[in-house]
Structures are given as structure tokens and as C-alpha cells.
Amino acid sequence: MNWVEIGTINDIPRRGARCVNTPDGKIAVFRTMEDQIFAIDDHCPHKGGPLSQGIVHGAAVTCPLHNWVISLETGKALGADEGSVKTIAVKRDGDRILALLELAAVAAE
Amino acid sequence: MEAATKKQKLVVIGNGMAPGRALEHLFEMAPDAYDVTIFNAEPRVNYDRIMLSPVLSGEKAFEEIIIHGDGWYIKHGITLYKGHKIVGIDLTAKTVTSDAGTTETYDKLLIATGSVPFVLPVPGNNLPGVLTYRDLDDVNAMLLAAQSRARAVVIGGGLLGLEAAAGLKSRGMDVTVLHIMPTLMERQLDPAAGYLLEQAVEQRGIRVMTKASTKEIIGQTKVEGVLLADGTILSADLVVMAAGIRPNAMLAKEVGLETNRGIVVDGGMRTSDSDVFSIGECAEVGGQCYGLVAPLYEMARVVSAQLAGDADAKFVHSETPTKLKVTGINLFSVGDLGEGDDRQEIVLRDAAAGVYKRLVLKDDRIIGTVLYGETSDGAWFHDLTKKRTDISEMRDTLIFGQSYQGGSPLDPMAAVAALPDDAEICGCNGICKGKITGAISGKGLTSLDDVRAHTKASASCGSCTGLVEQLLSITLGDSYNPSAVTPMCGCTDLGHDDVRRLIKAKKLKSIPAVMQELEWKTSCGCAKCRPALNYYLIADWPDEYADDYQSRFINERVHANIQKDGTYSVVPRMWGGVTNSRELRAIADVVDKFEIPAVKVTGGQRIDMLGIKKEDLPAVWADLGKAGFISGQAYAKGLRTVKTCVGTDWCRFGTQDSTGLGIRIEKFMWGSWTPAKVKMAVSGCPRNCAEATCKDVGIICVDSGYEIHFAGAAGLDIKGTEVLGMVRTEDEALEHVVALTQMYREQGRYLERIYKWAKRVGLDEIRRQIMQDDAKRRGYFERFVFSQKFAQVDPWSERVSGVDKHEFQPMASVSYQQAAE
Numbered sequence: 016m017n018w019v020e021i022g023t024i025n026d027i028p029r030r031g032a033r034c035v036n037t038p039d040g041k042i043a044v045f046r047t048m049e050d051q052i053f054a055i056d057d058h059c060p061h062k063g064g065p066l067s068q069g070i071v072h073g074a075a076v077t078c079p080l081h082n083w084v085i086s087l088e089t090g091k092a093l094g095a096d097e098g099s100v101k102t103i104a105v106k107r108d109g110d111r112i113l114a115l116l117e118l119a120a121v122a123a124e
Numbered sequence: 125m126e127a128a129t130k131k132q133k134l135v136v137i138g139n140g141m142a143p144g145r146a147l148e149h150l151f152e153m154a155p156d157a158y159d160v161t162i163f164n165a166e167p168r169v170n171y172d173r174i175m176l177s178p179v180l181s182g183e184k185a186f187e188e189i190i191i192h193g194d195g196w197y198i199k200h201g202i203t204l205y206k207g208h209k210i211v212g213i214d215l216t217a218k219t220v221t222s223d224a225g226t227t228e229t230y231d232k233l234l235i236a237t238g239s240v241p242f243v244l245p246v247p248g249n250n251l252p253g254v255l256t257y258r259d260l261d262d263v264n265a266m267l268l269a270a271q272s273r274a275r276a277v278v279i280g281g282g283l284l285g286l287e288a289a290a291g292l293k294s295r296g297m298d299v300t301v302l303h304i305m306p307t308l309m310e311r312q313l314d315p316a317a318g319y320l321l322e323q324a325v326e327q328r329g330i331r332v333m334t335k336a337s338t339k340e341i342i343g344q345t346k347v348e349g350v351l352l353a354d355g356t357i358l359s360a361d362l363v364v365m366a367a368g369i370r371p372n373a374m375l376a377k378e379v380g381l382e383t384n385r386g387i388v389v390d391g392g393m394r395t396s397d398s399d400v401f402s403i404g405e406c407a408e409v410g411g412q413c414y415g416l417v418a419p420l421y422e423m424a425r426v427v428s429a430q431l432a433g434d435a436d437a438k439f440v441h442s443e444t445p446t447k448l449k450v451t452g453i454n455l456f457s458v459g460d461l462g463e464g465d466d467r468q469e470i471v472l473r474d475a476a477a478g479v480y481k482r483l484v485l486k487d488d489r490i491i492g493t494v495l496y497g498e499t500s501d502g503a504w505f506h507d508l509t510k511k512r513t514d515i516s517e518m519r520d521t522l523i524f525g526q527s528y529q530g531g532s533p534l535d536p537m538a539a540v541a542a543l544p545d546d547a548e549i550c551g552c553n554g555i556c557k558g559k560i561t562g563a564i565s566g567k568g569l570t571s572l573d574d575v576r577a578h579t580k581a582s583a584s585c586g587s588c589t590g591l592v593e594q595l596l597s598i599t600l601g602d603s604y605n606p607s608a609v610t611p612m613c614g615c616t617d618l619g620h621d622d623v624r625r626l627i628k629a630k631k632l633k634s635i636p637a638v639m640q641e642l643e644w645k646t647s648c649g650c651a652k653c654r655p656a657l658n659y660y661l662i663a664d665w666p667d668e669y670a671d672d673y674q675s676r677f678i679n680e681r682v683h684a685n686i687q688k689d690g691t692y693s694v695v696p697r698m699w700g701g702v703t704n705s706r707e708l709r710a711i712a713d714v715v716d717k718f719e720i721p722a723v724k725v726t727g728g729q730r731i732d733m734l735g736i737k738k739e740d741l742p743a744v745w746a747d748l749g750k751a752g753f754i755s756g757q758a759y760a761k762g763l764r765t766v767k768t769c770v771g772t773d774w775c776r777f778g779t780q781d782s783t784g785l786g787i788r789i790e791k792f793m794w795g796s797w798t799p800a801k802v803k804m805a806v807s808g809c810p811r812n813c814a815e816a817t818c819k820d821v822g823i824i825c826v827d828s829g830y831e832i833h834f835a836g837a838a839g840l841d842i843k844g845t846e847v848l849g850m851v852r853t854e855d856e857a858l859e860h861v862v863a864l865t866q867m868y869r870e871q872g873r874y875l876e877r878i879y880k881w882a883k884r885v886g887l888d889e890i891r892r893q894i895m896q897d898d899a900k901r902r903g904y905f906e907r908f909v910f911s912q913k914f915a916q917v918d919p920w921s922e923r924v925s926g927v928d929k930h931e932f933q934p935m936a937s938v939s940y941q942q943a944a945e
Contacts, residue, residue: 033935072654079677
């Protein structure tokens with residue numbers, strides 16, 4: 016595992032997300048209103064909806080397919096639903112965003 | 125590999141409320157004991173059959189009565205065969221086989237085939253137009269028949285028949301109820317209450333004929349009427365048989381299980397084959413079959429305990445109160461109402477108030493209760509019966525109810541507060557008071573929905589909702605306010621209308637300003653309130669507010685429709701449904717170039733391309749744009765299509781240029797956002813080939829001008845339009861339609877379709893403002909035109925030129941680590 020640069024904070028709109036393609040599937044990288052960065056698998060535990068396409072509110076995202084609300088901090092479904100999605104460690108170095116992956120970055124946009 | 129015990133296979137035949145409840149219990153008690161397979165003859169998930177009457181009357185939508193959505197089956201790993209009817213069971217080989225040829229083996233089998241409606245054995249009972257009242261298909265068939273607003277005859281004056289009659293009446297049909305006995309609901313009510321009920325039903329404009337024996341259903345190719353034994357002929361276009369149900373024990377009987385009226389089971393719900401269980405309306409336990417939900421849920425509890433290994437679980441018979449779910453008629457009945465020398469009764473009548481109460485006593489104990497008109501003491505009387513309380517001390521005041529006992533105050537709340545903790549509140553689910561108050565304080569519940577989610581109290585037939593709300597008030601004190609408006613979402617206590625009003629009054633022009641000034645409880649809102657606020661702001665301040673794309677659902681953010689696999693579909697505008705060879709060729713080229721897997725003609729007269737990868741969207745739009753296409757906004761809360769017929773251009777019946785008017789409306793009105801989607805149509809003559817009378821807004825052309833319709837629906841709800849009014853010229857037609865849409869834009873709640881908005885504000889008020897008040901209409905029209913200055917921009921060409929580029933590209937791609945590194 017090592018820290019891999021996946022982009023900069025300005026690549027992601029506030030209350031929005033971008034995707035990172037990996038051989039193990041897509042990762043969704045989120046930026047909250049307060050500029051916190053989170054990364055989780057882009058795959059809702061309910062029916063596999065692309066979480067990166069959901070509405071971001073607080074430190075949570077609502078899945079665009081069936082409105083499950085997923086915590087960005089824990090990856091767990093909030094409210095009455097049960098399920099969870101893998102979280103990926105991220106950190107910031109200035110504007111750069113790094114993710115803890117077993118991979119190497121090939122190309123940023 | 126999983127070690128130790130192998131899971132057993134449980135196969136369930138039937139997917140109604142009883143097996144649904146049984147599985148809920150089973151997954152709680154023994155989550156890993158069984159692999160479950162369900163065969164459902166109905167092509168859908170488990171829903172609350174008791175609530176079909178509110179669906180028929182239009183008070184609820186089908187979605188609101190679903191108990192287990194598809195997600196529940198997936199979550200529990202259940203294989204659900206929808207629309208598979210089991211036609212064979214092999215008890216020796218332990219297999220079941222469906223009509224589609226699917227065979228499954230089982231270790232344990234649960235038969236829950238329910239009941240079948242009793243169809244009178246009279247000539248003509250199989251004519252088209254003769255329906256039963258049992259499942260959603262029956263309700264849909266009735267709704268379809270009700271659209272013609274013709275005459276219906278309901279055979280059967282029991283619970284189901286009266287609910288069906290009330291539902292059909294509220295859908296605009298002329299309804300007659302035939303009942304063979306002298307008074308309605310004679311099994312649950314005494315004649316006096318039956319008479320009051322008959323009067324109340326007739327006051328709703330439903331004709332009631334008692335002692336009416338059906339001899340024949342008459343008609344040539346479809347129902348035309350009903351012939352009674354006394355020679356009376358009633359004409360009818362729809363006949364609903366609601367004369368009772370019979371346990372559906374056919375299959376069990378065929379395969380050799382012991383059956384009587386129903387499938388015979390012991391107290392543990394086990395049939396004559398020790399690996400086969402049966403519950404629900406098809407099961408006969410202790411010589412009795414059951415039709416009300418409470419004992420069926422009791423069966424569910426017992427069978428789940430048995431399946432989980434508790435051999436001691438036994439079914440216990442209990443009396444269940446009857447309640448009629450017809451809005452405005454309050455009726456409660458339970459126990460033994462017969463007369464006899466060893467019995468006494470206490471009766472209270474108040475004709476002016478329409479109240480009738482009767483208690484049947486034996487040995488100083490209540491054995492039967494009928495309440496009509498005022499039923500709030502039902503739970504208390506029922507409780508006294510169940511506990512066999514000696515009532516001799518309070519006999520003089522007993523009939524006045526609990527609040528008159530022991531000098532306690534007349535506050536109805538006090539009566540509920542005084543109920544013991546084990547008093548039953550929700551009869552359907554067998555939930556007592558202590559369990560509800562315990563959940564409210566123990567789990568911090570604050571709303572009716574919370575209580576329903578956690579305890580199921582009032583979640584089935586809903587008739588105990590008032591009691592549950594009173595318990596909420598008692599437990600929570602002043603912090604519970606049931607009469608308050610429903611808040612927009614958990615982020616605020618304000619309702620949609622208050623928020624809209626305050627946005628205007630306080631001149632709030634951004635989402636953060638709204639959240640600050642209106643004291644939002646969350647910092648950033650949620651996926652419910654943010655899209656709503658974004659719409660309200662853009663509708664109220666079209667020139668000043670900057671659309672917040674992060675507060676839009678993905679479809680509106682990327683201007684395409686997300687599909688279940690995360691790909692998108694794209695629908696270009698095809699004005700009025702008219703196209704040509706050049707446009708079709710351009711679409712064909714795009715489909716080939718981007719290898720688009722599916723192309724479909726939509727219901728709105730245009731073409732849908734499905735399965736496009738998100739990254740390809742801008743390039744697809746670029747090619748479509750070169751051919752002159754713009755976004756069809758098939759994803760938007762805004763104008764979707766304007767369907768047309770060919771009108772005077774081609775049709776020998778056409779009275780006006782309906783195609784031209786449709787195109788003109790679409791070109792004038794596309795762009796501005798609306799509270800929910802808006803679909804329109806223009807038909808060139810009253811034959812109505814463009815189906816304008818089920819649209820949000822429709823126009824029917826006639827020789828003398830244009831008849832404007834609105835508030836139709838043909839989705840979850842089916843509803844014909846209302847007539848707004850008649851205008852003479854095309855220009856007037858356009859102005860009126862635009863003004864109507866703007867009025868809706870200014871008043872509608874987010875996601876509220878036109879027909880719901882119209883119902884809320886009143887058809888007459890809308891007609892007055894649009895048809896009669898010229899100044900108002902001009903004002904609406906001009907405000908719409910102003911909004912269009914900012915909204916009528918093709919979102920596809922914007923994105924082709926680079927807007928929101930980040931939406932369509934991944935931020936990075938990473939691969940496995942290179943060896944060299």
C-alpha cells in the first residue's frame with residue numbers, strides 16, 4: 016500500500032464528487048461543503064448505484080438510484096437501511112489529494 | 125467454504141401479508157437457518173391488502189401500501205418468483221413445480237395461498253365486466269371501468285362490498301349495492317347499527333338494496349345489467365362480486381393434504397405432512413378459518429417460531445374487532461352480539477349526532493360491543509371483554525365510555541392515558557399500549573412514521589392512528605404537535621408552502637440564505653430539501669439566482685437519464701412528434717458511431733437512445749447538435765413532450781392545425797423548470813388521438829375553437845383531465861396554457877404534479893384566475909416569458925462547448941504498480 020496522488024482539491028466541486036478508475040473498480044472521491052475529502056467505493060451496497068453521482072450533504076451522499084444515504088466517514092448506510100461500502104484512506108498535501116492504494120497513478124486529467 | 129451446518133431450504137407458496145410477516149419474524153429469530161424461495165402468483169412484491177380500498181378511492185397510491193420492496197428480498201437473499209403459480213407439489217420427493225415449469229426442492233414448505241373470492245353461481249357470472257375484489261389487478265380493472273363514469277353494481281353489503289362501493293363512488297361512478305340480508309354487515313352489526321350504516325351509505329349517493337337476491341347477470345358480449353329474483357332489472361356496466369371469500373385449499377387437497385373448509389393444521393400450523401405448514405386465509409385451525417389480519421399475523425408468529433425450532437409455539441384464538449375503512453363512517457364491532465335470556469344490554473342512541481352504542485352483557489361482563497358514529501372507546505370496551513372485568517360497579521355510566529368512570533375528566537386524552545399498559549391499541553398487529561409508549565421513550569421516537577417503523581402500530585389498516593397520535597402526545601408532552609404541517613424534510617419544521625412564502629417575503633436568494641434565515645437544523649440540507657429549494661429559488665428569482673447544480677438530481681445535473689447500470693439514456697426533442705429522414709439518419713449515425721445498445725420509441729412521440737456511457741455524452745450531443753437537435757429534457761422537472769395528432773394537415777376529421785399548435789407550444793415553453801414534470805398534448809378533434817385528456821395540460825380542438833384541459837394523470841394515478849375552459853383562437857390557447865403553467869410554477873410544491881396541486885388549491889380558483897381574471901392571466905404569462913429569457917438555453921450545446929466538463933471525465937486512472945518502480 017502506498018499514497019498515490021489522484022488529483023487536486025480544485026478538480027472536485029464543493030458538495031460534489033469525481034471518480035478514479037482502478038483495476039478493482041471505480042472509487043468515488045468526495046469534497047464536502049467544508050472541503051473535507053473522502054473516498055469510498057463507487058458502488059452502493061443496495062443495488063450497486065454509482066454513489067459519485069449522488070447529492071452530497073454534510074458528510075453523506077444520497078444514492079441516485081434509490082435514495083439510500085451513505086456516510087462518507089464510515090461507509091455505512093444511515094437511517095433504517097443496513098449495509099456498508101468500503102472506505103479508502105485519503106489525505107491532503109496542500110491542494111494535492113492522495114489515496115492509500117496498492118497501485119500507482121498513471122495519468123491525472 | 126462455510127463449515128458446520130448447511131442451511132435448510134424453505135419454500136413459500138404465496139407472498140401475501142401472512143407469509144411476509146412470518147419471514148420477518150423468522151429472519152429476526154433465526155437469520156441463517158433457511159434459504160428462502162417464494163412463489164407468488166401475483167406479479168409483484170408483498171403489499172398491504174387491507175389498504176386496497178384507500179387505493180381504490182384514491183386516498184393512497186400503490187407505492188404507499190407496499191410492505192416489502194424489492195430491496196427487502198435482495199437483502200435477505202430471498203429468491204422471489206413473481207407471477208409463478210404453483211401447480212404441483214410432490215410430498216415424497218419434496219418438490220414444488222410452477223406453471224412456468226420451474227421446480228424447486230424444499231426441506232420445509234409453507235403454503236399461504238390465501239383465499240379466492242366467492243363468485244355467485246348465476247348465469248352470466250363470467251361475462252366481461254364482472255369483477256371480484258381481491259388484489260391490485262382487480263382494483264386496476266375497477267379504476268379502468270370507473271373512467272367511463274358509468275353504472276356499477278356491487279353484490280355484497282359486507283365489509284369488502286361497502287369499501288368497494290365507496291371507492292367506485294368517489295371515482296365518479298353511479299353505484300348500487302345489493303345485499304341479500306335485511307341489513308348491511310349483519311355478521312358484525314346488529315340491525316340498528318346496520319340501519320344507521322345504510323343511511324350513511326345512502327347519504328353518499330350510493331343506492332342500497334337489501335333482501336336483494338341476484339338471479340342472473342345479463343348481457344350479450346359484456347355486462348349490461350343484473351336481474352334480481354323479484355324481476356327487477358338494474359342496468360350496469362360493471363358488476364363487482366364481493367359476497368365473501370373461500371379459503372384457497374385446492375392445491376393442498378389435490379396433493380392429498382388433509383383439508384376441510386381450509387387446509388387443516390394443528391396449533392403449531394403444521395399440516396397432515398410434518399414438513400408442510402400452512403398459514404393465512406387458506407389455513408383452518410381449531411375448526412375455524414380466519415379472514416382478518418390480526419389472527420393471520422398470530423399464525424405468522426407461531427409458524428416462524430416453529431420453523432426456528434420452538435415446538436411449543438401454539439396458535440390462540442382471540443376475537444378481533446371489525447372496522448370499516450370508509451372515510452367519514454366510524455364503526456367498531458367485536459364479540460358476540462346475539463340476544464338471549466341470559467344476556468342483558470345497554471344501548472345509547474343519539475339520532476341527531478348519528479351515534480349508536482350497544483354493549484351485550486353476560487354475568488356482569490361485556491361479551492359484545494357495537495359502536496357506530498363514535499368509536500373512540502372501542503379499545504377500552506374490548507379490553508374489558510378480554511380481561512373479563514366485572515363491570516357491575518360502573519354499570520350506570522359504562523356506556524358513556526372510559527372518561528366518565530371514577531369522576532375523571534372528559535378529556536379524551538385522559539381516557540387513553542388511563543388505559544393499562546397491556547391494552548391493545550393496534551388490533552391488526554397485536555400491539556399494546558406499553559409497547560408503543562416504551563418504544564417512544566426508549567428509542568426517542570417523535571413522529572407517527574417513527575412509531576410505525578419501529579412497532580408497526582397503525583401501519584396496517586390505519587384505523588388506530590388517532591390513538592397512536594394520542595400516545596405520542598401523552599408520552600412526549602408539548603413537543604409533539606400532530607396538527608402541524610408536514611415539514612419539507614428532517615432539516616426543518618417548515619412545510620413547503622411556508623418556505624415558498626418566506627423566500628418571497630424575506631427576499632431570500634440563495635440556498636445558504638434560506639438555511640440561515642429559516643434556521644435549518646442541518647448545515648448542508650439533504651437530498652430532499654436541496655433540490656426543492658433550488659427549484660423555488662430559480663422559479664422566484666429567474667434573473668438573480670444562480671442555479672446550484674450540486675443540488676440537482678444527477679439526471680438534471682448531466683442532462684440525461686441515469687439507468688440501473690449507471691449508463692445514461694438520451695432523448696432529443698422531436699417537436700410535436702414530427703421528424704424527417706435527415707433527423708432519423710443523424711440518429712442512426714450516432715447509434716452506430718457510439719455503439720448504442722438500445723433505441724426505443726417513447727410514449728411521448730420521440731426516440732430514446734439507451735445505454736450510453738457517461739464519458740460519451742458530450743460527444744453524442746455534439747453529433748446530435750450538428751443535425752439540429754436539442755435536449756428533449758426527458759429528465760427534467762419541466763416541459764417534456766407535447767404530443768400531437770396530424771390534425772387538418774392530413775386527417776379527414778381534423779378541425780384545427782393540432783400539429784402546428786403542439787409544435788408552437790413546445791417551442792414556446794421548453795426550458796423553464798417546473799415543480800414536477802409537465803406533459804402536454806393537442807388533439808385535432810374530440811376523437812382525441814393524441815390522448816390529451818390524461819395529460820397535465822391538454823387541448824382538444826373543435827370547430828369553434830380550443831377546449832383547454834388540465835390536471836390529468838396516467839402514471840401511478842389514472843385520472844381524466846378537468847376542463848379549464850374554451851377559447852376561440854390559437855393565440856388565446858397558447859396564452860392560457862402558459863399562464864396556467866406559470867401559476868403552477870409559482871404555487872406548486874416540489875415534485876407535486878399539476879393534478880395534485882389543482883386538487884389542493886381548487887379547480888374553481890384556477891379557472892377564476894386563468895379564465896376570468898384577464899389581468900392575472902397576463903401577469904402570469906409575462907412572468908413566464910421573463911423566466912424563459914434565462915431558461916431557454918440548450919443544455920446539451922452548453923456542455924458540448926465545455927460547461928461542467930468535470931462531470932463527464934474521471935479525475936484519474938490508476939493501474940497496478942509497475943515492476944520498475
